[in-house]
Amino acid sequence: MTDGQTIAVEVSAIERVTPLIKHFTLRRAEGGPLPAFSGGSHIIVVMRTARRVNRNPYSLLGSPADLDRYEIGVRRMEDSRGGSHFLHDEVAVGDRLEIAHPVNLFPLDKRARKHLLLAGGVGITPFLAQLEDLAVGTAPYELHYSVRSPDHAAFKDRLIAGHGGHVRLYHDSAGEAIDVEGLLSAQPLGTHVYVCGPKGMIDTVIDTARACGWSMSHIHWEQFSAPPVGDAFEVFLERSQRRLSVPPDQSLLEAIEAAGVEVPYLCRGGVCGFCRTRVLDAGDGLLHHDHFLSDAEKSGGKSLMPCVSRARGKHVVLDL
Amino acid sequence: MLVSGIKSKPVYSPLRADTSGRYHWMLGVGVGAAPLLRVLAELRTLKPDALSATRVLYTPGATIDAATDVDSATSVAPAVDAGSFAAAGVAETRWFADEHSLLAACRTVLETAFMGTRLYVAGPESFIGLAMQQSLEFNLNPDEIRAEECGSRARRVWCVHCRRIAEQVTTNIVRCPGCERWLLVRDHYSRRLAAYMGVMVDAEAPGELPPIRTVFQ
Numbered sequence: 255m256t257d258g259q260t261i262a263v264e265v266s267a268i269e270r271v272t273p274l275i276k277h278f279t280l281r282r283a284e285g286g287p288l289p290a291f292s293g294g295s296h297i298i299v300v301m302r303t304a305r306r307v308n309r310n311p312y313s314l315l316g317s318p319a320d321l322d323r324y325e326i327g328v329r330r331m332e333d334s335r336g337g338s339h340f341l342h343d344e345v346a347v348g349d350r351l352e353i354a355h356p357v358n359l360f361p362l363d364k365r366a367r368k369h370l371l372l373a374g375g376v377g378i379t380p381f382l383a384q385l386e387d388l389a390v391g392t393a394p395y396e397l398h399y400s401v402r403s404p405d406h407a408a409f410k411d412r413l414i415a416g417h418g419g420h421v422r423l424y425h426d427s428a429g430e431a432i433d434v435e436g437l438l439s440a441q442p443l444g445t446h447v448y449v450c451g452p453k454g455m456i457d458t459v460i461d462t463a464r465a466c467g468w469s470m471s472h473i474h475w476e477q478f479s480a481p482p483v484g485d486a487f488e489v490f491l492e493r494s495q496r497r498l499s500v501p502p503d504q505s506l507l508e509a510i511e512a513a514g515v516e517v518p519y520l521c522r523g524g525v526c527g528f529c530r531t532r533v534l535d536a537g538d539g540l541l542h543h544d545h546f547l548s549d550a551e552k553s554g555g556k557s558l559m560p561c562v563s564r565a566r567g568k569h570v571v572l573d574l
Numbered sequence: 575m576l577v578s579g580i581k582s583k584p585v586y587s588p589l590r591a592d593t594s595g596r597y598h599w600m601l602g603v604g605v606g607a608a609p610l611l612r613v614l615a616e617l618r619t620l621k622p623d624a625l626s627a628t629r630v631l632y633t634p635g636a637t638i639d640a641a642t643d644v645d646s647a648t649s650v651a652p653a654v655d656a657g658s659f660a661a662a663g664v665a666e667t668r669w670f671a672d673e674h675s676l677l678a679a680c681r682t683v684l685e686t687a688f689m690g691t692r693l694y695v696a697g698p699e700s701f702i703g704l705a706m707q708q709s710l711e712f713n714l715n716p717d718e719i720r721a722e723e724c725g726s727r728a729r730r731v732w733c734v735h736c737r738r739i740a741e742q743v744t745t746n747i748v749r750c751p752g753c754e755r756w757l758l759v760r761d762h763y764s765r766r767l768a769a770y771m772g773v774m775v776d777a778e779a780p781g782e783l784p785p786i787r788t789v790f791q
Binding site: 445463464471 | 594595596597684686687688689690691692712713714715716717718
């Protein structure tokens with residue numbers, strides 16, 4: 255995926271839906287339909303700020319049947335490196351952005367006899383599109399949606415209008431919580447569970463499902479990690495014979511791209527595994543932040559995901 | 575004559591206990607009792623609590639074809655004593671006269687089963703195929719169902735020309751019970767149909783048949 259393959263879009267509407275989440279509507283800048291997608295897909299939004307280029311993944315939340323527009327929900331991140339702040343503070347209706355083609359790393363399993371969707375906070379976004387697919391299907395489905403308080407219940411009206419009988423809302427502020435174990439211990443055979451939300455919620459759902467005897471093929475989750483801020487480090491690209499400095503608030507992938515070296519990527523959030531890069535010398539150690547490599551692969555130190563992972567020392571050598 | 579290396583041909587490995595499951599259902603035919611008893615012993619060692627959620631559906635071994643003949647269905651000698659599964663600690667054992675009634679009972683079980691269920695199948699390949707085909711309707715995935723082949727290797731063969739199934743095929747070439755074409759039994763397997771593909775063998779030179787040999791026993 256390179257910038258040459260991006261689509262120019264215009265921001266046609268911006269709505270603040272909660273104190274932290276803004277809802278952006280994007281249309282093709284030159285008019286016409288956008289590429290088709292399935293529920294659970296995300297796009298990469300390319301943001302050219304004064305300091306650098308940010309490329310952040312956002313789930314498409316609109317109906318897959320409506321290709322006149324793409325809709326994304328952007329939560330303002332506290333420790334943002336700039337992407338969500340840029341969209342929240344600097345982008346206005348009429349502005350142009352670049353996006354990459356949609357990719358689905360969080361698809362519904364079409365063979366499921368039942369779909370159980372668990373959302374936390376802004377994790378509701380991929381489910382909004384999936385619900386459109388589920389509403390025209392035959393398999394039963396339920397969405398359990400957990401939010402801080404009523405004013406944080408993003409897209410609540412849309413959910414209730416379209417899928418009222420299938421949706422249950424839980425407010426932390428009222429002491430309400432999804433009874434994960436109760437739900438997962440009594441689901442009919444062939445049920446698939448999908449979870450999107452904070453890391454703690456995803457871990458709880460996976461662990462509880464496993465404890466209830468669920469097999470991994472029925473458990474699905476998506477959590478994009480923002481590239482974490484870390485200490486500066488240096489990296490040597492063996493094949494290109496380039497030495498780069500990676501500052502604290504730049505990701506390794508961004509540094510490599512800024513040097514003109516291309517690395518294939520899809521999600522830029524440590525999920526898809528596309529940017530997996532061979533490590534020739536791990537130096538003082540690697541700081542893995544992805545959800546893709548196994549623990550053994552992480553400790554093995556032979557590869558890393560430059561989209562979110564970093565290095566500790568000054569002698570890291572990559573096969574690039 | 576048989577094309578080898580066809581990827582769809584199922585490969586089975588010895589049954590092992592899956593301690594990640596919460597409910598264990600075991601389906602056994604004839605000598606399939608032995609692998610099931612082996613898994614029960616393994617469960618007793620690895621996760622003794624699981625035995626109280628383990629149930630066995632067993633038939634001494636009448637095949638689906640033979641099941642229409644009640645005398646032959648009941649004349650098969652069990653490969654296991656009636657009390658063996660209970661002695662191994664399972665919560666329940668149900669005995670059936672034939673594969674057909676066993677699979678019907680299994681369907682009833684799956685209709686009300688919860689996520690966390692694991693299926694173990696031990697018996698002839700044709701039975702494994704039918705059990706797997708049924709489990710597909712319930713979206714049981716390969717990480718929820720395990721099978722060990724033991725007993726007859728006779729195949730179910732699907733005529734690609736008229737779509738009839740020939741049961742209990744033991745020869746490399748078989749006459750289709752529907753359209754009466756001579757079919758070469760291929761290794762090409764369909765999980766959806768629970769059958770190997772049979773393709774007309776003398777299409778180019780009618781009547782010229784390769785030697786017919788017994789190859790699936």
